[in-house]
Amino acid sequence: MKSTLEGEFRIGTESDIVTARRFVREAATTLGFSLVDVTRIVTAASELTRNIYQYAGSGVMRWRPLHLAGRSGLEIVFADQGPGIPDVEKAMEVGFTTGKGLGLGLPGAKRLMDEMTIESKAGEGTTVRVRKWLKK
Amino acid sequence: MAGENISVMMVRGLLLVTVPPDPDDDTVSALQQKVLDTMDRTEAKGLVLDISTVQTLDSFFARTVAETVQMVALMGGRTVLAGMQANVAVTATQLGLTLGHADTALDVDRALDRLLASPSQGRSR
Numbered sequence: 001m002k003s004t005l006e007g008e009f010r011i012g013t014e015s016d017i018v019t020a021r022r023f024v025r026e027a028a029t030t031l032g033f034s035l036v037d038v039t040r041i042v043t044a045a046s047e048l049t050r051n052i053y054q055y056a057g058s059g060v061m062r063w064r065p066l067h068l069a070g071r072s073g074l075e076i077v078f079a080d081q082g083p084g085i086p087d088v089e090k091a092m093e094v095g096f097t098t099g100k101g102l103g104l105g106l107p108g109a110k111r112l113m114d115e116m117t118i119e120s121k122a123g124e125g126t127t128v129r130v131r132k133w134l135k136k
Numbered sequence: 137m138a139g140e141n142i143s144v145m146m147v148r149g150l151l152l153v154t155v156p157p158d159p160d161d162d163t164v165s166a167l168q169q170k171v172l173d174t175m176d177r178t179e180a181k182g183l184v185l186d187i188s189t190v191q192t193l194d195s196f197f198a199r200t201v202a203e204t205v206q207m208v209a210l211m212g213g214r215t216v217l218a219g220m221q222a223n224v225a226v227t228a229t230q231l232g233l234t235l236g237h238a239d240t241a242l243d244v245d246r247a248l249d250r251l252l253a254s255p256s257q258g259r260s261r
Contacts (some may be wrong), residue, residue, distance in 0.1 A: 017160060022158070036226050039227045040230070050194070050195075112230055
């Protein structure tokens with residue numbers, strides 16, 4: 001596996017969740033995140049890639065380093081063309097799930113990261129964007 | 137392929153399972169099945185899940201562990217989770233994970249002591 005600070009990875013099978021975690025761990029570690037932040041980022045990525053696999057079947061994860069206004073960080077985007085989330089606000093409630101999960105994925109990922117935005121249209125797909133900033 | 141690298145060991149009447157560092161969902165499910173099969177075949181009085189090398193504890197993993205704890209309890213056994221890393225504990229808490237009624241211990245040694253000191257009652261055939 002190539003060590004890259006940015007890249008794109010297609011998610012289509014269950015084992016891709018583990019591969020996605022490895023890409024993210026590599027990028028976050030190289031960028032200089034602390035072990036606990038690396039664990040937070042990898043765990044959030046695990047939840048969000050599993051969402052793609054479970055709800056959309058397939059999708060893509062893209063990651064890149066951020067350098068904005070003197071700050072550095074990591075951005076990861078999870079995009080799919082699945083059924084979409086009809087009610088994003090509802091999906092952010094802890095314990096709400098339409099699947100067989102715990103309903104922790106989206107709200108949990110938000111707590112683990114510094115920023116999270118969700119764009120979703122029923123029938124067209126979902127894009128979740130998360131960011132974590134390096135602490136000085 | 138999944139589950140090949142999981143060994144369930146019997147140590148002084150207790151099952152000891154070491155969870156691999158970065159298991160996929162199939163491996164986690166296989167681990168559960170292997171534990172239950174062994175609980176069924178033997179007279180093990182409890183289970184120590186060594187998670188000291190685990191790097192990522194996400195919601196699927198946590199749910200399967202919590203289920204396993206409950207299933208082992210129904211079979212008359214007790215489970216102790218041993219050796220969770222600090223960074224994993226921080227992350228699991230912020231994610232909102234609970235691990236059911238699992239006991240925890242700093243390491244495998246202490247987990248074995250705990251189970252041997254107060255063996256579960258009623259698991260004999």
